[in-house]
Amino acid sequence: MMLRRRGALGGARQGRKALAVPLCALAVILGPTGAAHAGTGGLTPVDQKSPNVERSTDIYYLILGFSGLIMLLVTVPLLIFIVRYRGRGRSREVEGAQIRGNTRLELAWTALPVLILAVIAGFVFYKVPGITDLEAEASGDSRLEIKVDGRQFYWQYRYPNDVIAIDTLRVPLGQVVELEIGAPESDVNHSFWIPALGGKFDAIPGETTRTSFRADEVGTYEGQCAEFCGVQHAAMLQAVEVMPRGEFETWLANEAGAQRRGASELGERTYQGACAKCHGMAGEGLIGPPLAGNSLLQDRDALEMIVRNGQGAMPAVGEGWEDRQMDALFRHLRRNVAGGSGAEDGS
Amino acid sequence: MAVRVERPTTVVPWNRGRVSSWLTTVDHKRIGILYIVTSLVFFLAGGVLSILMRTQLATPDADVFSRDSYNQLFTMHGTTMIFLVVVPILAGFGNFLVPLMIGARDVAFPRLNALSYWLFLFGGIVLYSSWFAGGGAPQSGWTSYPPLSVYTQGNGQDLWILSLHILTLASLAGAINFIVTIHNMRTRGMTWMRIPLFVWTIEVYSILLVLVLPALSAGLTLLLLDRQAGTHFFIPSEGGNAVLYQHVFWFFGHPEVYIMILPAMGIISEVIPVFARKPIFGYKAIAISTAVIGFYSLLVWGHHMFTVGMPGYLLGFFMVSSMIIAVPTGIKIFNWVATTWRGNLIFDTAMLFALGFIVVFTIGGLSGIFLAAYPFDWQVHDTYFVVAHLHYVLFGGSMFGIFAGLYYWWPKMFGRILNERLGKVHFWLTFAGFNMAFFPQHMLGLDGMARRIYNYRDVGQWAEYNLVSTIGSYIMGLGILAFVVNVVITRKRGRRAGNDPWLADTLEWYTTSPPQPHNFDQVPYVTSARPLRDLRRRLQEARG
Ligand SMILES: [Cu+2]
Numbered sequence: 001m002m003l004r005r006r007g008a009l010g011g012a013r014q015g016r017k018a019l020a021v022p023l024c025a026l027a028v029i030l031g032p033t034g035a036a037h038a039g040t041g042g043l044t045p046v047d048q049k050s051p052n053v054e055r056s057t058d059i060y061y062l063i064l065g066f067s068g069l070i071m072l073l074v075t076v077p078l079l080i081f082i083v084r085y086r087g088r089g090r091s092r093e094v095e096g097a098q099i100r101g102n103t104r105l106e107l108a109w110t111a112l113p114v115l116i117l118a119v120i121a122g123f124v125f126y127k128v129p130g131i132t133d134l135e136a137e138a139s140g141d142s143r144l145e146i147k148v149d150g151r152q153f154y155w156q157y158r159y160p161n162d163v164i165a166i167d168t169l170r171v172p173l174g175q176v177v178e179l180e181i182g183a184p185e186s187d188v189n190h191s192f193w194i195p196a197l198g199g200k201f202d203a204i205p206g207e208t209t210r211t212s213f214r215a216d217e218v219g220t221y222e223g224q225c226a227e228f229c230g231v232q233h234a235a236m237l238q239a240v241e242v243m244p245r246g247e248f249e250t251w252l253a254n255e256a257g258a259q260r261r262g263a264s265e266l267g268e269r270t271y272q273g274a275c276a277k278c279h280g281m282a283g284e285g286l287i288g289p290p291l292a293g294n295s296l297l298q299d300r301d302a303l304e305m306i307v308r309n310g311q312g313a314m315p316a317v318g319e320g321w322e323d324r325q326m327d328a329l330f331r332h333l334r335r336n337v338a339g340g341s342g343a344e345d346g347s
Numbered sequence: 348m349a350v351r352v353e354r355p356t357t358v359v360p361w362n363r364g365r366v367s368s369w370l371t372t373v374d375h376k377r378i379g380i381l382y383i384v385t386s387l388v389f390f391l392a393g394g395v396l397s398i399l400m401r402t403q404l405a406t407p408d409a410d411v412f413s414r415d416s417y418n419q420l421f422t423m424h425g426t427t428m429i430f431l432v433v434v435p436i437l438a439g440f441g442n443f444l445v446p447l448m449i450g451a452r453d454v455a456f457p458r459l460n461a462l463s464y465w466l467f468l469f470g471g472i473v474l475y476s477s478w479f480a481g482g483g484a485p486q487s488g489w490t491s492y493p494p495l496s497v498y499t500q501g502n503g504q505d506l507w508i509l510s511l512h513i514l515t516l517a518s519l520a521g522a523i524n525f526i527v528t529i530h531n532m533r534t535r536g537m538t539w540m541r542i543p544l545f546v547w548t549i550e551v552y553s554i555l556l557v558l559v560l561p562a563l564s565a566g567l568t569l570l571l572l573d574r575q576a577g578t579h580f581f582i583p584s585e586g587g588n589a590v591l592y593q594h595v596f597w598f599f600g601h602p603e604v605y606i607m608i609l610p611a612m613g614i615i616s617e618v619i620p621v622f623a624r625k626p627i628f629g630y631k632a633i634a635i636s637t638a639v640i641g642f643y644s645l646l647v648w649g650h651h652m653f654t655v656g657m658p659g660y661l662l663g664f665f666m667v668s669s670m671i672i673a674v675p676t677g678i679k680i681f682n683w684v685a686t687t688w689r690g691n692l693i694f695d696t697a698m699l700f701a702l703g704f705i706v707v708f709t710i711g712g713l714s715g716i717f718l719a720a721y722p723f724d725w726q727v728h729d730t731y732f733v734v735a736h737l738h739y740v741l742f743g744g745s746m747f748g749i750f751a752g753l754y755y756w757w758p759k760m761f762g763r764i765l766n767e768r769l770g771k772v773h774f775w776l777t778f779a780g781f782n783m784a785f786f787p788q789h790m791l792g793l794d795g796m797a798r799r800i801y802n803y804r805d806v807g808q809w810a811e812y813n814l815v816s817t818i819g820s821y822i823m824g825l826g827i828l829a830f831v832v833n834v835v836i837t838r839k840r841g842r843r844a845g846n847d848p849w850l851a852d853t854l855e856w857y858t859t860s861p862p863q864p865h866n867f868d869q870v871p872y873v874t875s876a877r878p879l880r881d882l883r884r885r886l887q888e889a890r891g
């Protein structure tokens with residue numbers, strides 16, 4: 001009849017078991033956290049290299065603080081009750097205190113979260129302007145506007161002077177950089193994100209999103225396309241290279257000339273960003289067929305057709321490219337990919 | 348001496364009979380069990396998919412699966428767990444329990460109920476048949492955003508759409524059935540403030556399903572037309588709008604999250620008082636908060652889309668509405684904790700899962716606040732932080748609740764009590780493995796690891812965290828294995844349960860275990876939310 005009769009022994013075991021719950025949980029949760037060293041890792045977000053990230057990280061820490069508080073408010077009483085009111089082998093017939101509720105308590109644990117959330121929401125609204133409208137370092141400092149296109153499976157950037165860059169974006173230190181993010185109409189959704197420099201914004205065909213950052217340390221910061229975009233989504237990596245201002249200006253001016261003359265690395269970069277992820281770094285073939293030794297590479301018109309319009313499982317990677325980019329790619333393909341090794345024939 | 352409400356078990360057990368009797372059944376109990384068993388099979392399938400994914404992710408550059416296969420794995424895993432496991436298994440609990448809990452003979456439309464189950468099974472089979480389709484299983488994620496999902500080649504994506512269409516019909520039929528049953532078939536004396544809290548959650552679950560499933564159906568239809576009929580609803584190059592799908596999908600998708608968690612919360616609200624030997628603390632507060640959560644869940648879908656470039660006032664609106672939902676959720680959590688106060692706590696497996704639920708679900712709720720704060724969401728959206736969050740809510744929440752419910756009601760469903768020792772092994776392995784698998788994913792997300800990638804850069808501590816996560820998932824797998832063994836052992840050798848092994852409060856424990864085909868010979872007049880306890884006390888008084 002009785003479901004179970006627990007002796008004193010069983011009760012003690014039960015008690016220890018009850019304690020094991022929280023201890024285990026704590027160990028499991030703190031274990032990996034503790035293993036993380038200073039700097040990033042653990043519950044520390046990425047290094048912040050731009051004021052907007054610093055500000056959104058402030059929001060993070062505020063919420064983290066309140067979350068810790070609420071976690072304690074829930075788990076500490078729960079643990080105490082679990083230990084204090086454990087059955088200790090008492091029979092199921094023994095009822096606990098028949099308490100049905102308490103209006104004041106209900107009001108308290110309604111009001112407290114409301115208050116906390118109001119503080120959090122207020123803090124977010126207070127921080128938002130500093131995140132979305134980055135102020136210049138010195139008043140009157142100009143902003144650098146860059147157009148970002150997410151494409152299967154590379155990022156194409158265009159500077160105000162029409163310089164084109166692929167996957168790696170070079171920017172000046174300390175200047176506000178505004179990104180206008182989109183995708184060609186025939187492409188799919190992507191999301192541009194360099195964690196150290198700011199939140200992510202989607203690159204959606206037919207839409208434009210905007211964001212800005214102001215890098216405050218020279219270095220290269222990596223990121224990854226954050227919206228699933230197909231078979232090579234994981235290979236869609238991007239980086240921002242922050243350079244001292246003078247160095248950046250010089251590079252940008254030189255690059256503009258080089259790209260006009262067809263003497264830049266644009267062809268190689270384009271191949272690495274837009275083709276190699278499917279055809280291999282040396283054209284050895286991967287998802288797509290090998291290009292090395294492929295006679296199509298000698299046929300400019302046929303190649304252009306394929307690159308601009310896609311074919312079968314190959315997306316229209318080159319749709320909308322200007323001729324100079326196509327020229328640069330074609331030149332690179334013929335020199336470095338077509339004949340396998342060293343089929344140098346000029347152009 | 349124990350006073351128990353026992354009825355003689357002379358009736359033919361309703362769950363015996365030939366296979367054909369299961370194929371033609373319209374008995375809500377059998378349909379409920381069909382739902383639960385089918386969902387558990389899909390749960391094992393979805394679990395295997397996740398173990399395979401974690402195996403691929405154990406090291407940064409593993410070569411266990413190709414890109415395509417990996418994309419298929421996460422698409423099928425997500426779709427399975429949401430549409431073929433959590434939603435239908437909760438429908439299964441609802442089916443088995445709602446009529447018993449409200450003292451009814453069956454649901455309002457038994458045949459519609461049967462149709463609903465068979466549609467569900469059919470939808471599941473259609474989804475899994477996609478492995479054999481040209482181009483393989485669908486591979487654009489369980490959210491299947493266009494344009495990608497329109498351009499995806501092969502018929503896997505079409506089968507995905509078809510399957511979800513069928514499942515939508517199944518859920519809709521089931522939901523209408525629940526609503527009509529709960530409104531019209533409650534036994535005498537069972538007012539709205541006396542129905543079990545689980546029934547409350549099924550009521551809100553059903554209303555939400557009826558409200559939002561049509562949105563999903565509409566979105567899926569447009570997607571299918573875009574793929575197969577040459578329309579361009581979501582194709583920007585032809586004048587369509589890719590973001591529109593996201594709005595439609597999440598208008599369904601966010602309430603779906605509450606559809607998956609509310610009944611699990613209902614289960615917790617049934618289990619904790621019984622194993623604390625107390626009434627639930629704040630019945631009204633919990634019931635009302637259920638309705639409030641249901642209402643607000645319709646107003647928060649935009650928080651899945653903070654990165655698509657919404658105007659500031661919308662960002663603000665969706666942040667505030669999302670945060671408001673935390674309040675009724677908090678009310679529930681505090682009331683559950685208060686229910687354990689001054690109780691006589693009995694730590695059977697059902698109770699362990701319920702207590703575990705409180706801890707892990709609270710973590711999941713709190714990480715949701717980070718995601719609601721949109722400037723910070725811009726950082727962690729579409730990263731492993733979100734993966735951690737949704738698993739804390741859907742596994743730590745829904746699945747822990749479901750396991751609590753399985754251990755609690757198993758005796759009522761099958762007449763035998765699941766083995767407690769194995770149950771505890773199941774709980775501890777699952778609890779430890781779960782936290783190991785998913786807590787480090789918060790760190791991965793904070794450190795910039797995007798989701799839905801089959802390999803990852805070896806930077807920071809990504810490799811370590813991922814390895815820990817993979818080991819955790821294996822430990823969880825062992826826990827689930829313990830459950831499977833438990834089920835097998837219990838079938839033959841489980842201890843027989845009386846009508847009311849837990850000395851519970853609600854009407855389903857008044858009838859036999861398993862219940863007779865017509866549920867009750869007669870139903871006592873209900874005078875409170877705990878009719879069975881009232882009855883026990885009356886009997887005790889009568890005996891002196
Ligand atoms: Cu992408």
